[in-house]
Amino acid sequence: MHIWGLVIALLFAVPAAADTQAVGSLDGVPIIDALDVRDITTAGVQHYWFRAGPSPVGQPWLVPVVVIKGAQPGPRLMLTAGIHGDELNGIAVLHRLAASIDPARLAGTVTLVPGLNPPGLLQSARQWTPDWTRSAPNLNREMPGKPGSSAVAGFAHRLWQGLIRPNADSAVDLHTQSRGTAYLMYAFASSPRTRRMAELVAPDIIKMDKGERGTVENTLTDDGVPAITLELGRPEMFDDTMIARGEAGLLNLMRELKMLPGKVAPPPASLFVANDIVAARATRAGWARLLLPLGALVKKDQPLAEVRDAFGTLLETVMAPAEGRINMIATDPRTDQGGTIARIVWWSPDPVCANGC
Structure with missing residues (x-):
């Protein structure tokens, strides 16, 4: 092949990297419209504001981003939190990782996004809520977004195209349960x-x-990037125990990925793996009192909760609809007819349920 033909073939064989696009700064922190962590050539910690779109008052929504670039080459791990604005423990986990990971010992790049949903965080709302007068969509049902179709779809599209997808070889999205409920430390996999x-x-x-x-x-996993959701307990608080567990777990994952030195800890012996879930619901409205704690193992038809009327008279006893483990409880005792009291996870032997029913 002629030398120029070889050069042209090589140019077209290697996809060009999307450049990091800086558009200004705020208090010395660059504001960017796009990020490609491969543009960062020096080991260290970088802070950015990612411009994710305009707010209803004409000012941009700015999403905080921390990039930890390692001294050695390696994979790109994307860690996100706060896509639901009342789910806060993950934000503290990412803050702790940003302070504790030493770039000199790191192979690869960790991108931390501690607050994907600024309007939801401002209003302590699960939804993406730029104002109270409009419908409130769930940002975590909008990926990869679509430009020009709606405000939330455009916001999701900018996050996806400019920040999340280009910088992820694997990913973990951090959550908690939302207002009025609580989880154990709980992971989704597919x-x-x-x-x-x-x-x-x-x-x-x-x-x-x-x-x-x-x-x-799921959007990352379907696009070839293995990703999980990690749920860390209760909403609207910083729970130091959950935060420490989340930090330790992510550091262990990074050791498995060869991003950090050290021995990989095995899964805990007490780990409960399930592939199906069922809700225990009240058939009567009233005041519900749980009879079993979060995380308890239950038998089918075991009493889970009592529902009482305004005078304290027992209306019903809610029974477990399946044998398994309680992974979620309602922490608010005010219960509507049909309201969820708890959710129970269990393992179905049906082969079609191996990766989830």
Whole structure:
């Protein structure tokens, strides 16, 4: 082949990297419209504001980003939190990782996004809520977004195209339960590879789950990037125990990925793996009192809760609809007719449920 033909062939064989696009700064922190961590050539910690779109008052929504570039080459790990604005423990986990990971010991790049949903965080709302007068969509059902179709779809598209997808070889999206409920430390996985990732972060429960369309986890996994969702307890608080467990689990995953030195800890012996879930619901409205704690093992038809009327008269006893483990409870005792009291996870032997029913 002629030398110029070889050069042209090589140019077209190697995809060009999307440049990091800086558009200004705020208090010395660069504001960017796109990030490619391969543009960072020096080991260290970089802070950015990612411009994710305009707010209803004409000012941009700015999403905080921390990039830790390692001294050695390696994979790109994407860690996100706060896509639901009342789910806060993951933000503290990412803050701790940003302070504790030494770039000199790191192989590869960790991108931390501690606050994907600024309007939801401002209003302590699960939804993406730029104002109270409009409908409130769930940002974690909008990935990869679509420009020009709606404000939330455009916001999701900018996050996806400019920040999340280009910088991820694997990913973990951090959550808690939302207002009025609580989880154990609980991971969702959808394949053998993502189950292994979930085992390494050492939750109490892994739920094999086909997932929801438009989530960060499932959209990445479907696009060839193994990803899990990690749930860390209760909403609207910083729980130091959950935060420490989340940090330790993610560091263990990074050791498995050869991003950090050290021995990989095995999954805990107490880990409960499930592939199906069922809700225990009240048939009467009233005041509900749980009879079993979060995380308890239950038998089918075992009493879970009592529902009483305004005078304290017992209206019904809610029974467990299946044998398994309680992975979620309602923490608000005010219960509507049909309201969820708890959710129980269990393992179905049906082969079609191996990666989630």
